[in-house]
Amino acid sequence: MAALDTNRELAAAEQDLLLARIRGGVWLVLIAIAVFAAGEATLNRGYLLPLYALKAVELATLAGIVLALRHPAGRRNAVAVALTGAIVFCLTTVAGATVAGDASTPPLIFVVLTMALATLLPWGLVPQLAVVGVATLAVVWNTQAVHGSLRPLLGYPAATMVVAFGASLYVAREFQRYREERARVELELRLARAAAEAASRAKSAFLANMSHEIRTPMNGIVGMTRLTLDTELDGEQREYLEMVRTSADALLAVINDILDFSKVEAGKLDVVEAPFALRDCIGDTMKALAVRAHEKGIELGWSVDEAIPDGLVGDAGRLRQVLTNLVGNGIKFTSRGEVVVEARRADSESGDDTVEVAITVRDTGIGIAPGVQEQIFEAFEQADASVSRSFGGTGLGLAISKRLVELMGGRIGVASAPGVGSAFTFTVRCRRLPAGALAPVAELAAPQTTAAVDDDACGLRVLVAEDNVVNQRLVARLLERRGHAPVVVENGREALAALASGGFDLVLMDVQMPVLDGFAATRLLRERERGSGGHLPVIAMTAHAMSGDRERCLAAGMDAYVPKPVDPEHLYAAIAELLSGWSGYRAAP
Numbered sequence: 001m002a003a004l005d006t007n008r009e010l011a012a013a014e015q016d017l018l019l020a021r022i023r024g025g026v027w028l029v030l031i032a033i034a035v036f037a038a039g040e041a042t043l044n045r046g047y048l049l050p051l052y053a054l055k056a057v058e059l060a061t062l063a064g065i066v067l068a069l070r071h072p073a074g075r076r077n078a079v080a081v082a083l084t085g086a087i088v089f090c091l092t093t094v095a096g097a098t099v100a101g102d103a104s105t106p107p108l109i110f111v112v113l114t115m116a117l118a119t120l121l122p123w124g125l126v127p128q129l130a131v132v133g134v135a136t137l138a139v140v141w142n143t144q145a146v147h148g149s150l151r152p153l154l155g156y157p158a159a160t161m162v163v164a165f166g167a168s169l170y171v172a173r174e175f176q177r178y179r180e181e182r183a184r185v186e187l188e189l190r191l192a193r194a195a196a197e198a199a200s201r202a203k204s205a206f207l208a209n210m211s212h213e214i215r216t217p218m219n220g221i222v223g224m225t226r227l228t229l230d231t232e233l234d235g236e237q238r239e240y241l242e243m244v245r246t247s248a249d250a251l252l253a254v255i256n257d258i259l260d261f262s263k264v265e266a267g268k269l270d271v272v273e274a275p276f277a278l279r280d281c282i283g284d285t286m287k288a289l290a291v292r293a294h295e296k297g298i299e300l301g302w303s304v305d306e307a308i309p310d311g312l313v314g315d316a317g318r319l320r321q322v323l324t325n326l327v328g329n330g331i332k333f334t335s336r337g338e339v340v341v342e343a344r345r346a347d348s349e350s351g352d353d354t355v356e357v358a359i360t361v362r363d364t365g366i367g368i369a370p371g372v373q374e375q376i377f378e379a380f381e382q383a384d385a386s387v388s389r390s391f392g393g394t395g396l397g398l399a400i401s402k403r404l405v406e407l408m409g410g411r412i413g414v415a416s417a418p419g420v421g422s423a424f425t426f427t428v429r430c431r432r433l434p435a436g437a438l439a440p441v442a443e444l445a446a447p448q449t450t451a452a453v454d455d456d457a458c459g460l461r462v463l464v465a466e467d468n469v470v471n472q473r474l475v476a477r478l479l480e481r482r483g484h485a486p487v488v489v490e491n492g493r494e495a496l497a498a499l500a501s502g503g504f505d506l507v508l509m510d511v512q513m514p515v516l517d518g519f520a521a522t523r524l525l526r527e528r529e530r531g532s533g534g535h536l537p538v539i540a541m542t543a544h545a546m547s548g549d550r551e552r553c554l555a556a557g558m559d560a561y562v563p564k565p566v567d568p569e570h571l572y573a574a575i576a577e578l579l580s581g582w583s584g585y586r587a588a589p
């Protein structure tokens, strides 16, 4: 497919070149006709009438060439058009010379003509051979007509013509070979590039698959560890299990980075637009990082310039991801002092309905040497290999952040002094939400762990659609602990069958399932409800790194989602909020 396209493109480029040359040639011939006409004015007046008649034929031929090249059919057969023109000129030239009794000019003109055609027109050996043949015959006829014999041609004139015509054939053939060779090389390059791109795509797909395969059992480890931590344990067991949980969380973070990065590489990472509140977004992010900072004895602070409206439209999730990365790095590379986030307005206030926000994350940490400040935004780059050993990390965070920021229409950069601290600044361009529009707009988001939720709803019949056995156990157990009664099914089709018999208060729906996935199952459920009335709350369970999941959940008719690995607090908060009748987790109309 790629090869075919390449060939077609090359042929088209060659055709364009040919057309351009023919058009240039037409002008050259026009000038030549004018020059010869000036010379002919000095000739015997008796010759002028037939000579000018021949000029008229030549001019008509030129006009014919120009007109033919305007027509698609003419353009397709440009070689034939050029060949016809060249032959007509051979014949009119000879006819004119014969009328004037001149047998010495045509050989000269044809020597020049054949060389010019061979070097200027990329038309190859066969048309060139045709012109040389016609020119030879024309010269023979001209000599015979003027001198009554071919004798004057013998010797130098014939030798000159043989050398020149032969050379023109050689040049035309070599040019043709050269063009074919170039076409072949270009084709190979193109194929090599396509192969490299395919390999890169395959690698990204492999990475994404692997990450998914690793993530599923990891979810099991994290979830079951959490469950066990909630049972009765002695001090030692608890300590070891806490370590298991910390390690699993760290491993999950690395896997998420790799998955995101493989998506960056595959060009599959995208940002979604939804209304969000900037101050909440920054505040929530900082809250989530507070524990880490507190453990190291580092101050965390943040401020948002008053000139920034609170209601914006953009990708809050991705913004949070970048911010988490930068603040996380700040905490990681600072041993004493503070990490401060400051959001300023970066454009003039009077502008259109977009707002450019500049967010600076400043720390008082180890700083970054000037020589590597550019490099750290590349994948796998770390300022100092020895630093990475003492601090850990994959070197992917900043590369992902940079790409995310660029996708959100911004830039990212760093100012830093070793031993003093670093300041990472990035900008994002968001649309401004009309005043007052934020409040009623639903933001289908995972609830924060920090949200204190009183889950007074209990004894619910909950349908759990989930194919992974460990997750089934985990979610069922979490529900039972709150006094709910879970019923577990394996896939979307079974879920629909179970729901048909009724009696459920809530559905927990895995998104990725065999037979019928969670999106399709929910869509069918909503369709069924349209006939029968009612609205059974559906909470999606999705892998957090799947960008665009939120929109897909909404579109499929889901009401909320909890990220995997399912965190007990997230799950309880989602259930409580959904059942308390608060519409924030429902799809906006």
Ligand code: ADP
Residues within 6 Å of the ligand: 325, 329, 330, 333, 363, 365, 366, 367, 368, 376, 381, 382, 383, 384, 387, 388, 392, 393, 394, 395, 396, 397, 398, 399, 422
């Ligand atoms: P990781 O932190 O996983 O190594 P990143 O891409 O987030 O990967 O960062 C790349 C490198 O940039 C880090 O290894 C570190 O050398 C340097 N770096 C990033 N942030 C800071 C910071 N706030 N202070 C000092 N060095 C930093």
